[in-house]
């Protein structure tokens with residue numbers, strides 16, 4: 001076989017081995033075999049001086065082409081191996097990589113659970129602005145000018161000129177009750193609404209206070225509405241939320257916008273009313289405020305208190321979520337620590 005023919009055969013062998021090589025080490029092995037000091041190529045180059053000048057020129061040229069072709073091939077394969085992902089053997093017993101599921105914040109879940117009790121009773125969900133006029137937050141709700149909650153330390157006032165000075169200064173609403181007024185101004189009775197939303201109070205942060213928290217407000221107005229309707233609706237609501245065995249109690253209280261007014265307690269589920277640390281030894285846990293809409297409130301929105309009656313209620317969402325889940329610190333809701341949030 002002529003050296004040229006032999007080189008051609010070696011080239012096709014080398015190309016096949018290069019394309020099969022699966023690692024840089026394997027490629028190096030192929031390079032040493034075909035181009036190294038002990039390769040056929042080196043032998044052929046060494047024998048060149050023994051050849052006739054014509055053969056020497058031919059064989060030398062082919063040997064150089066052979067070397068260049070193999071080097072090109074090696075370089076291409078090296079690049080291809082570097083670009084390819086390392087093929088790890090598939091181990092089907094390895095634990096899979098879990099896909100994290102998103103979920104609703106526990107406060108959102110609690111608001112949805114509360115609203116889900118009222119909507120089948122015919123209550124419509126409405127919302128109102130978080131930045132309010134003094135008029136809606138206080139005056140129209142029969143909260144007199146000298147009432148302590150008017151003092152700036154109880155309410156965040158907004159340092160902007162009021163766009164409607166007749167409605168007083170701007171503030172961050174301290175409760176959701178102003179939405180009662182906004183709805184009654186817009187709609188004629190009968191009316192059944194629930195109002196979820198954020199409220200703001202300048203309280204220092206501690207385990208039971210936050211400068212921002214959530215409330216759900218309720219209002220029902222019609223002719224011939226009595227306190228019995230109020231008790232029936234709220235008792236059914238609390239049994240739906242905390243379980244059918246939940247005991248409720250209505251305790252006289254004062255709110256400027258309702259008369260009579262009451263606070264609603266549920267019997268402490270931890271001690272069944274006998275007194276423990278959850279209920280502060282009282283056996284009962286205060287859960288919401290309520291009452292019959294004050295005639296002054298109806299007058300403020302142009303309703304005739306002789307013709308319509310209504311009841312209203314308001315509750316703190318964080319407080320309810322804390323009771324439902326045994327959470328002892330309100331700040332957990334706002335720190336957004338995934339170890340907390342992932343439990344809901």
Ligand code: DAH
Nearest residue numbers: 175258289290291312313314
């Ligand atoms: N607005 C009251 C508060 O923030 C809660 C409340 C009590 C709302 C009685 C009502 C109600 O509608 O009738 O403390």
